[in-house]
Amino acid sequence: MNGDNILKKCANFIWFAVLLSAVFLFDICSAQQEITSNTKELQENIMAKLTGKAEISPDILLPNRFSLENRKTVRSYLVNLFKEFGYDPLTHAYSDEGENIYAVLESTVPSDEYVVLGAHYDTVQECPGANDNATGVVIVMTIAKTLRQLENRSKNFIFVLFDQEERGMRGSRAFAQKLKDENKNVHSVHTIDQMGWDEDGDRAFELEIPYEGAVELYEEAVRLQGKTLKIHTTNERGSDHSSFRRLEFKAVGITEEYRNSDTTPHIHKPTDTYETINFDYLLSTTLIVEEAMKILVR
Numbered sequence: 036m037n038g039d040n041i042l043k044k045c046a047n048f049i050w051f052a053v054l055l056s057a058v059f060l061f062d063i064c065s066a067q068q069e070i071t072s073n074t075k076e077l078q079e080n081i082m083a084k085l086t087g088k089a090e091i092s093p094d095i096l097l098p099n100r101f102s103l104e105n106r107k108t109v110r111s112y113l114v115n116l117f118k119e120f121g122y123d124p125l126t127h128a129y130s131d132e133g134e135n136i137y138a139v140l141e142s143t144v145p146s147d148e149y150v151v152l153g154a155h156y157d158t159v160q161e162c163p164g165a166n167d168n169a170t171g172v173v174i175v176m177t178i179a180k181t182l183r184q185l186e187n188r189s190k191n192f193i194f195v196l197f198d199q200e201e202r203g204m205r206g207s208r209a210f211a212q213k214l215k216d217e218n219k220n221v222h223s224v225h226t227i228d229q230m231g232w233d234e235d236g237d238r239a240f241e242l243e244i245p246y247e248g249a250v251e252l253y254e255e256a257v258r259l260q261g262k263t264l265k266i267h268t269t270n271e272r273g274s275d276h277s278s279f280r281r282l283e284f285k286a287v288g289i290t291e292e293y294r295n296s297d298t299t300p301h302i303h304k305p306t307d308t309y310e311t312i313n314f315d316y317l318l319s320t321t322l323i324v325e326e327a328m329k330i331l332v333r
Contacts, residue, residue: 075318077180078173084112085156085169088309100158103132106198109156110136113172113196120180122194129209137195137210140182142332148190150331151214151224152178152324155200155207155275159303165312166291166299171227172196174321181325188332190222197275200228207275211282222331223249224286225324226275232291232299233316239265240320241295243276243288253289256326262319269294289324291316 083089087096091112100109110126113136117124122138129135136156142148154171158164179194197206207226214221223246230240242249245268253266276288291298301307 071318074177074181074321075314078177078317078321079314081116081173081176082165082169082309082312082314085109085172086163086165086309097163099160099162100156100164101160101162101201106134106157110134113156113176116176117179117194120176121183122179127210127213129206129213133198133205133209135195135197135206135210137193138179140179140188140192140194142188142191143186144189146190147220148222149193149214149219150190150222150328151193151195151279152227152328153193153195153197153207153210153224153275154227155197155204157197157199157201157206158307159201161305162303163305163308165301165307165309166229166231167302167307168200168228170229170231170312170317173317174227174230174324177321178325178328182328185329185332190332192328192332200275204275204278207278208281211278211284214284215282221284224276224279224284225289225327226279226286227289227324228274229290229293229299229302230320231312231314231317232297233313234297237264237297238262238316238319239267239292239295239297240323241267241269241271241288241290241292243269243271243274243290243293244280245287246285249285249287252327252330253323255330256323259326259330260323262323267292267295289320291320 084091087098091097097105114124117138124138127135152175154175155168156172175194199205274288276286279286301311
């Protein structure tokens, strides 16, 4: 009898432990799902305001981010968004018409190293610029918000939104020169341009002229996210990462499959609208880039 009682008690204990573990895992999954849902909602909200789907300020719907007046409206919105996320944003006026916006997230331990994460906020004329490049802005702002929550960061971050990429990458060229002139110790630069189209649903993306170690970094980020997808590498030079590489910074561009035949057909057209964005793909890549940033500051 005593033996039977012991077995029953052991069985009950094991069952209780299994049940408790299941509840714990369910709570973790539920919390993660809520975070993911909130992130997607935030991204949709920012995208709507940048593309004229929703008012960016009272009674103002943006048709594009091309004119000086519209870009000033966008700057004001982005500065306030940085403030809402807990930053003290700065502006970098490099000409009478051009102005970058950036914010610094300091490391939690003494460090003079910086990781730069950026995207351009302007568009061509008569284009809402949802994919090109509100998607990049959305990713930068989302990650700027979440990385503040990291308890330990071994490097500083600069989150920067470039002006006038569509006019010869003027904003990123000026900002790269600023970092050079200030003799900033830049670990690496990561720029995002077009990340909202995934017609074949494979969640693949491209790294443009990746610096040594960048491919391995993003492969590790994909693995830690529990995903299985293809990372392509290309020699594409037509975006902001090139501004930094020309000054010998370690830089990489991140984009949808621009050179692998799965990119938006709406580039530089009035049809580059909110409705064309694949928000699941945008979120998927956001989480991978965020994971890569976390790896860099462990």
